[in-house]
Amino acid sequence: MKLKYWSLALLFAFLGSCKTQKTLKKSEDKKDLFTLFEEDPSIKTFYSDKKGVFGKNGMVASAHAEASQAGLDILKAGGNAVDAAVATHFALAVVFPFAGNLGGGGFAVIRNKNGKAFTLDFREKAPLKAHRDMYLDSAGNVINGLSLKGHLASGVPGSVDGMVEMHQKHGKLPWTKLLEPAIRLAGEGVVLTEREALGLNNNVQVFEEVNGKASPYFKKPDGSKWVKGDLLVQKDLATTLEAIQKHKREGFYAGKVADQLVAEMQKGGGIISIEDLKKYHSAWRTPLQAKYKEFNIITMPPSSSGGVALIQLLRFTEPYPLQKWGWNSEKTVQVMIEAERRVYADRAKWMGDMDFVKVPMAELISYKYLRERWSNYDSTKATKSIDISGGLVPGYESDETTHYSVVDGEGNAVSITTTLNGAYGSKVIVQGAGFLMNNEMDDFSIKAGVPNMFGLIGNKANEIAPEKRMLSSMTPTIVEKDGKLLMVVGTPGGSTIITSVYQTILNVTDHKMSMQQAVNALKFHHQWLPDRTVFEPNAITENAAKNLRNKGYEIDQQKGTLGRMDCIMVHPDGTLEGASDPRADNTSKGY
Numbered sequence: 001m002k003l004k005y006w007s008l009a010l011l012f013a014f015l016g017s018c019k020t021q022k023t024l025k026k027s028e029d030k031k032d033l034f035t036l037f038e039e040d041p042s043i044k045t046f047y048s049d050k051k052g053v054f055g056k057n058g059m060v061a062s063a064h065a066e067a068s069q070a071g072l073d074i075l076k077a078g079g080n081a082v083d084a085a086v087a088t089h090f091a092l093a094v095v096f097p098f099a100g101n102l103g104g105g106g107f108a109v110i111r112n113k114n115g116k117a118f119t120l121d122f123r124e125k126a127p128l129k130a131h132r133d134m135y136l137d138s139a140g141n142v143i144n145g146l147s148l149k150g151h152l153a154s155g156v157p158g159s160v161d162g163m164v165e166m167h168q169k170h171g172k173l174p175w176t177k178l179l180e181p182a183i184r185l186a187g188e189g190v191v192l193t194e195r196e197a198l199g200l201n202n203n204v205q206v207f208e209e210v211n212g213k214a215s216p217y218f219k220k221p222d223g224s225k226w227v228k229g230d231l232l233v234q235k236d237l238a239t240t241l242e243a244i245q246k247h248k249r250e251g252f253y254a255g256k257v258a259d260q261l262v263a264e265m266q267k268g269g270g271i272i273s274i275e276d277l278k279k280y281h282s283a284w285r286t287p288l289q290a291k292y293k294e295f296n297i298i299t300m301p302p303s304s305s306g307g308v309a310l311i312q313l314l315r316f317t318e319p320y321p322l323q324k325w326g327w328n329s330e331k332t333v334q335v336m337i338e339a340e341r342r343v344y345a346d347r348a349k350w351m352g353d354m355d356f357v358k359v360p361m362a363e364l365i366s367y368k369y370l371r372e373r374w375s376n377y378d379s380t381k382a383t384k385s386i387d388i389s390g391g392l393v394p395g396y397e398s399d400e401t402t403h404y405s406v407v408d409g410e411g412n413a414v415s416i417t418t419t420l421n422g423a424y425g426s427k428v429i430v431q432g433a434g435f436l437m438n439n440e441m442d443d444f445s446i447k448a449g450v451p452n453m454f455g456l457i458g459n460k461a462n463e464i465a466p467e468k469r470m471l472s473s474m475t476p477t478i479v480e481k482d483g484k485l486l487m488v489v490g491t492p493g494g495s496t497i498i499t500s501v502y503q504t505i506l507n508v509t510d511h512k513m514s515m516q517q518a519v520n521a522l523k524f525h526h527q528w529l530p531d532r533t534v535f536e537p538n539a540i541t542e543n544a545a546k547n548l549r550n551k552g553y554e555i556d557q558q559k560g561t562l563g564r565m566d567c568i569m570v571h572p573d574g575t576l577e578g579a580s581d582p583r584a585d586n587t588s589k590g591y
């Protein structure tokens, strides 16, 4: 059964909702970026009053303390931000199987100390045997769950190739060293947090359903339920990591691990072959860069829609005095919702893997196009999503994730979002190799107009084809001010990634929050279809919500939370502020 798109946020929020909320005040007269938001007892702005982590020499922000520590140790050993990112990635694959991965893919945005930007697309690809209608029955209807669970749901993994590529081009320390923390954590074990223990317990049944009752993976040896403090040991995964440590790319895409992966696929009716693994390569792409006010945004071009969408959003609302109107005031929220509606409609119409379809990127982010697209905006009432479709671009035919940020002492910065897609991906664990496979195929438009697990709709541009990459919403981003590194940002959250990154950036650039405040700040989300805005408790005041409803907006508070941001800001004196989301176990570590 298809999940509703906001169920992801609910999933994230399984340990409860807002607890402590510090109350702060917006100050309209403070124009300086680094003058912080001030207190106003009438507005509850933040999920919690978690404080940022500060350091001068390096910072790693990720979903798990052990993974951030792995990156930090590499920085302290003389590694650069790319080395630390690689170590963090492999550590996450061990300590955060929910989304950290070997069997998934992702995107990296890198800005080196000289200000040069690079983007690496290590998104999964459809296997060679994939075809457009592979998830439809003979009557042309979607077979429920086939693109989400089990062996057929996986794309060809990209993460290991991505890490090797990134290190070959930008790394400094020897490759073997970067795998050490992950191998240790897998072999000796990692202490489970309450959240992870619960996540594993909740999935016992589905792991058994997909892998068979005899599968030993993610089961507590004595058969009881996992509890906080238990040690999760993953010996097979340690062996796989050792193969990658020794043979780099070949340790995963060839030899024993590749054989194990293909045997697993054959066992369960999957279609990934040795040929697929051999042919998989990540792709360096030209970074998408655009000005927003006095800032330069460096972000990901397709096969993620995130970068184009983020720039469209920022530029739609650029003409409006958001700071003067106030954080999440009625006017501010209204223009943001209307921007989001138009942007997600464009995403559905235009975006797909640029190796297969022509995406009119320059047009979509041009002020001329955006002005035209905004012309039916009416501040007195809601535009109806049913009246909006993807915009017209002349000359063109219509046709559970994790983020980590790293900055080193020299100012090299890395922003990476990576995923298996759903929580624990397809739930398939490669027998003997101990890692989970993705269910990324669901990010394709498996049938035109049918929503995916995030409620996102797609069309021809994102239909399945062999070796094509499925469209993503991942939005790893780096922001510069005056030619200098200002922020490294990103989050998981499926379709809500784009709007969470958008709000976090605006919270700093327009609302003058610190990095941690911007992360702590409550969030809302709209994605064109369904025509509905959801918000975290207190993200929009009762009064603003009432007025928006009167204008025709469907706007609902949800129990769950939005975003799991891991961000870093560079303050004018060079101090790094690591800001990890208070909504989960996310932790920044710096020195």
Ligand code: DON
Binding pocket: 008, 400, 401, 402, 419, 420, 421, 422, 440, 443, 471, 472, 473, 474, 492, 493, 494, 495, 497
């Ligand atoms: O690429 C995408 O947009 C999705 N596969 C991301 C999935 C995600 O963020 C799930 N996690 N929270």
